[in-house]
Amino acid sequence: MTTSLSFMDNGGEMGARMRAHDWSTSCLGDPHTWPQSLRSVVSACLNSPILGTILWGPEMCMLYNDAYIPSMADRHPAALGKPVAEVWGSAWEQVAPQFHQAMATGIGFSSSNVELMILRHGHLEQTIWNFSAAPIVGEDGKIAGLFNQGIEITEQVRRERAIHQAQQTLERTVDETTRDRNRLWELSTDIMLRCGFDGRIKTVNPAWKDVLGWDNDDLVGANLMELLHPDDIDRTIAGVQELADGGYHTRFDNRYRHKDGSYRWISWSTQADADSIYAVGRDFTSERENAEALRSAEDALRQAQKMEAVGQLTGGLAHDFNNLLAGVNGSLELMKLRAAQGRFGDIARYIETASDAAKRAAALTHRLLAFSRQQTLDPKPTDVNRLVLGMEELLRRTVGPAVAIEVIGARDLWTALVDASQLENSLLNLCINARDAMPGGGHIRIATANQQLSQRAAAAQQMPEGEYLSLSVTDSGTGIAPEVMSRVFEPFFTTKQPGEGTGLGLSMVYGFAKQSGGLVRIYSEVGRGTTVCIYLPRHHGVPEPAPASAQPQLPTAHANHATVLVVDDEPSVRLLIVDILQDMGYDVIEAADSAAGLALLQSDTHVDLLISDVGLPGGMNGRQMAEAGRVNRPQLRVLFLTGYAQTAVFGGGQLDEGVEVMTKPFNIDALCERVTKMLAPR
Numbered sequence: 001m002t003t004s005l006s007f008m009d010n011g012g013e014m015g016a017r018m019r020a021h022d023w024s025t026s027c028l029g030d031p032h033t034w035p036q037s038l039r040s041v042v043s044a045c046l047n048s049p050i051l052g053t054i055l056w057g058p059e060m061c062m063l064y065n066d067a068y069i070p071s072m073a074d075r076h077p078a079a080l081g082k083p084v085a086e087v088w089g090s091a092w093e094q095v096a097p098q099f100h101q102a103m104a105t106g107i108g109f110s111s112s113n114v115e116l117m118i119l120r121h122g123h124l125e126q127t128i129w130n131f132s133a134a135p136i137v138g139e140d141g142k143i144a145g146l147f148n149q150g151i152e153i154t155e156q157v158r159r160e161r162a163i164h165q166a167q168q169t170l171e172r173t174v175d176e177t178t179r180d181r182n183r184l185w186e187l188s189t190d191i192m193l194r195c196g197f198d199g200r201i202k203t204v205n206p207a208w209k210d211v212l213g214w215d216n217d218d219l220v221g222a223n224l225m226e227l228l229h230p231d232d233i234d235r236t237i238a239g240v241q242e243l244a245d246g247g248y249h250t251r252f253d254n255r256y257r258h259k260d261g262s263y264r265w266i267s268w269s270t271q272a273d274a275d276s277i278y279a280v281g282r283d284f285t286s287e288r289e290n291a292e293a294l295r296s297a298e299d300a301l302r303q304a305q306k307m308e309a310v311g312q313l314t315g316g317l318a319h320d321f322n323n324l325l326a327g328v329n330g331s332l333e334l335m336k337l338r339a340a341q342g343r344f345g346d347i348a349r350y351i352e353t354a355s356d357a358a359k360r361a362a363a364l365t366h367r368l369l370a371f372s373r374q375q376t377l378d379p380k381p382t383d384v385n386r387l388v389l390g391m392e393e394l395l396r397r398t399v400g401p402a403v404a405i406e407v408i409g410a411r412d413l414w415t416a417l418v419d420a421s422q423l424e425n426s427l428l429n430l431c432i433n434a435r436d437a438m439p440g441g442g443h444i445r446i447a448t449a450n451q452q453l454s455q456r457a458a459a460a461q462q463m464p465e466g467e468y469l470s471l472s473v474t475d476s477g478t479g480i481a482p483e484v485m486s487r488v489f490e491p492f493f494t495t496k497q498p499g500e501g502t503g504l505g506l507s508m509v510y511g512f513a514k515q516s517g518g519l520v521r522i523y524s525e526v527g528r529g530t531t532v533c534i535y536l537p538r539h540h541g542v543p544e545p546a547p548a549s550a551q552p553q554l555p556t557a558h559a560n561h562a563t564v565l566v567v568d569d570e571p572s573v574r575l576l577i578v579d580i581l582q583d584m585g586y587d588v589i590e591a592a593d594s595a596a597g598l599a600l601l602q603s604d605t606h607v608d609l610l611i612s613d614v615g616l617p618g619g620m621n622g623r624q625m626a627e628a629g630r631v632n633r634p635q636l637r638v639l640f641l642t643g644y645a646q647t648a649v650f651g652g653g654q655l656d657e658g659v660e661v662m663t664k665p666f667n668i669d670a671l672c673e674r675v676t677k678m679l680a681p682r
Contacts, residue, residue, distance in 0.1 A: 005031055007039040011046030012066040017077055018042075026081035027061045037138050041147050048149070054136070055099065056145035059083040071152055073120040090460065091118045099133055099146060106143045108134040113157065115486060117462070124462060128157045161487065166250040170269055173280065191266070191281045197244050199225040202276065211266075211283050213259025229255035229263050243272040253284075323613075326665040327357035327572030333668045334579065357572045379417045379516065383543035384448055384471055384536075385409035391424055395431050395446075401594070401621045402441030405431075410449045416469045417539035418516050423471070426509040430473040430532050433506070437477030437530060445474045451535065463519050467538035474531040480524040488522060509534070562679050563587040563605075567597035567612040567622065568641070573664070577611060577641075580668055581675065593618030594625040601629030607636065609679055614642040626659070637678050641666065 008015045008031070023030055034042075038056060045052045045065050053064035062084050069076050079087040085096070094116055098109055110132035118127050131150025138144030185192065185205045191212065192205040201219050209215045212227075228236055232254040239252050249270040255263040265288050266281040287293040331354035338346045388407055396405055416423075427446070434444045451468040458465035480488065489510040506520075509532075513520045517537045524530035564586050568574040574590055581588045589605065591597040595618035601607065610629065612622040620628070626638045637658045655661065662674060 007043040008046065011043075013069070014065050014080075015046050017080060018046075018063070021080060023081065027057060027059045027083065028063075028081055035139050035144070037136055037144060041136050041145075045147065050149050051151055052147065052149045053084075054145055054147055055084055055133075056136075060085070060099070060103075060145070062087060089119070091116050099148075102133050102135055102146055103143055106135045106137075108132065108146075113153070113483070117460075124459065126154075127152060128154045165487075167248065170248055170250050170271060173269055188280075191283075193219075193224070193279050193281075194276050195224055195279075196276060197240060197272075199223045199240070211281075212256055212264060218259075227256045229257070231255075239270075240277070243270060243277055248272070322664040323570040323573055324357045327570065327576065328354045329665045330573070330576035330580075330668060331357070334576065337668075353572045353575060378419050378421075380420065381415050381539055381541040381543045382418050382420050382423070383413070384416055384418075384423070384469060385413050386543070387420055387423060388427065388446055388448065388471070391427060395428065396617060398428065399431055399435040399444065401615060401617050401619070403435050403438060404443045404619065406443065406445045408445065408447040410447075412450070413448050414450050414467065414469045414538040415541055415543045416516075416536040417541070418536055419512075422512050422516075423534075426512055426534065427471065427473070429506070429509055433532075434473055434475035434477060434530070437475050437479075442476040444476075445472075447472050447474070450538075463535065468518065468535045469538055470533050470535050472531055472533040474529060476529045479526040479528055480522065480530055481526055485522065485524060489520070506532075561585055561587065562608045563589065564609045564611060564675070564679075565589045565591065565597065565600055565605075565607045567591045567594065567610070567616065567625070569593055569613065569617055573613075573641075576668075577671070580671060581611075584672060584675065586675075586679075594620045594622065598625050598628055601625070601633065601636075607633070609675065610636055610638045611675075612638065612640055614640055639674060639678060 005019055008018045011018065018031065028034070038054070041054055042063055045054055045063065048065055049067060051065070051067040051071065053062055053068050055062060060083055061081055062079055063081070064072075064079070072079055075087055084099075085092050095111075095114065098111065102108055110130075112130045114129045114131065116127050116129060117124050119125075129150050129152055131148060133146045133148045135143045136145040136147055188205060188207055189210070191207045193208075194202045196202065201222055201224055204214075204216060204219050206216075208219060214227075225233060225236070236252075236254050239249060242249070249268060252268045252270060253265060254268075256266050258264055264283050265285045267284050268279045268281045270277060270279040272278065284293060331350040335347050335350045335354075338344065338350070388409065392405065392407055399405065431444060431446075447470075449470045449472075451470050453463060453465050453468060455465045488506050510520045513534050513536070518535045521533050521535070522530065523533070564581050566574055566577050566581070566588060567590070568577065569592050571592075574592070578588045578590055589600060589607070591600060594616040597610075597612065597616070597618075598620070601610070610626060612626060614622040616622050616625065618625075622640060622642075626636075626640075630636050630638070635658070638660070640659070640661045641664055642661065658678075660674065660678065662671065
């Protein structure tokens with residue numbers, strides 16, 4: 001029995017194509033025999049102004065309307081009646097699980113802001129969609145297909161993101177200016193002002209004198225419009241009206257008269273409240289005249305990112321340098337003491353200890369300067385495994401004792417042609433981000449690998465096929481929400497609180513990788529952590545050699561009267577303390593981290609006094625180790641030695657009875673006096 005095809009009427013181009021189509025080879029069969037359920041939904045789809053497609057049967061064969069045609073690009077009209085997987089390929093694989101689940105359960109769904117990589121017009125495009133699928137019940141009561149409707153919102157989202165980014169940049173500028181107002185107001189080289197909507201100036205900062213020659217007395221109470229270039233007055237009045245209507249400007253350029261009569265181009269960022277306009281302006285006259293603005297902005301962005309990385313290090317630098325100074329100063333004091341005692345045989349060891357500490361201090365200074373200097377990329381054949389191992393101690397210091405670092409270097413790792421200092425800078429930034437994603441502590445894995453990307457794998461990663469070296473940083477932190485993932489590489493985008501980050505780190509890592517011929521990819525799951533992977537092209541060459549470094553010699557312990565446990569991860573400091581205590585006649589036990597120290601404290605080993613650094617590796621800091629050890633040894637006396645200021649470590653609170661603190665570097669006589677006092681009978 002056959003029926004008419006009137007349900008395809010009024011369907012525009014696709015209705016006509018369906019009526020004329022040869023269905024003999026299609027999985028759908030002759031439309032005269034289509035069930036009423038399919039005929040009804042086809043009629044609704046063809047007459048819908050919204051993008052729509054019907055996925056029918058086990059193979060999900062496609063029937064679509066005119067609104068769907070633009071998204072098909074060169075797939076139209078061959079897609080008519082074909083299985084959706086055959087038509088869309090890898091793009092279908094990205095969303096297929098949702099559709100298969102709807103077919104299996106009979107429960108429809110809708111999805112918003114879904115990012116899909118679609119091959120159109122011969123190249124991959126990143127697109128964004130809102131779409132839904134509703135099950136179609138067949139005559140037998142079972143799910144026979146899905147009615148899929150949607151809309152592509154790629155351009156809309158891009159515009160919204162651009163607007164949001166600009167607004168976020170302005171808001172951060174306003175917040176940071178408010179927080180540091182006094183300092184910025186006095187020291188800023190940019191001009192700042194607050195004025196009324198009538199142009200009457202309420203207050204200005206001192207930079208006006210340097211930029212435009214006018215001082216506070218000249219400007220406060222005057223009308224800003226009187227300084228404008230005549231050609232810019234109407235446009236500026238319109239800009240003021242935009243602010244009065246609730247808008248803002250991330251960049252508004254106009255000319256102002258210098259006190260000498262010349263005009264200077266000023267680029268403003270502005271925002272307003274109910275009665276005032278707040279504006280920060282930068283003189284870009286020379287940039288405009290010399291067309292150098294872009295290069296200057298890129299250099300400033302790179303330098304800001306480097307300095308942010310240096311800022312992240314400063315909390316631990318004082319601790320590291322004080323540790324090293326303690327090794328140098330203590331060795332010199334012991335050399336002097338041994339010389340006075342006539343014990344010249346020990347002097348060579350102290351000379352070696354002091355020399356090693358001094359060399360490590362110089363290396364730390366050199367590394368800091370490498371991070372802070374401003375330079376263009378200087379790519380050289382680099383052994384990335386060696387680079388990572390060389391940074392391992394610095395990274396452990398930076399992330400702190402609450403975060404464990406695991407380094408997995410691939411065997412026979414390929415060479416990369418890369419700027420080593422910039423790669424170090426990128427690795428440091430990724431580890432800092434990983435640390436910040438684990439406020440309660442956690443685990444970071446740094447891994448290298450050789451990657452051979454086939455054409456298909458490279459296309460999925462939007463990279464050229466070939467051989468790559470990968471450097472990845474994986475954390476066990478909070479992960480990245482989907483709505484944040486698409487923005488992580490945007491300059492100035494950050495989820496951190498104001499003052500805790502500029503939002504430059506990942507954008508600069510991305511830019512560095514691209515500039516080096518590679519790419520960066522992020523893989524994340526909320527609540528389960530994040531992996532950031534830098535891909536660098538393989539370089540067929542031999543890496544440059546690295547200078548050899550001497551390892552410090554660890555001291556050995558002896559046995560005597562009262563027993564002291566020394567826990568410090570700095571070998572030179574630990575050696576000096578052990579020698580001093582042994583000279584005083586004490587038995588000394590030593591440990592290099594909190595795990596080993598706690599194991600001794602929880603054993604049957606007799607300990608009268610614990611001397612410990614505060615910043616220790618091993619899963620807990622010195623305070624936590626001592627507190628855990630005193631659970632079963634409540635009378636244990638504890639002396640903390642720290643490179644940080646005491647208030648920074650212990651706050652303003654009272655120390656427990658039997659607990660004292662000394663700050664590194666310390667004087668040997670002072671240490672002897674403090675130990676003698678703490679071990680005196682009570």
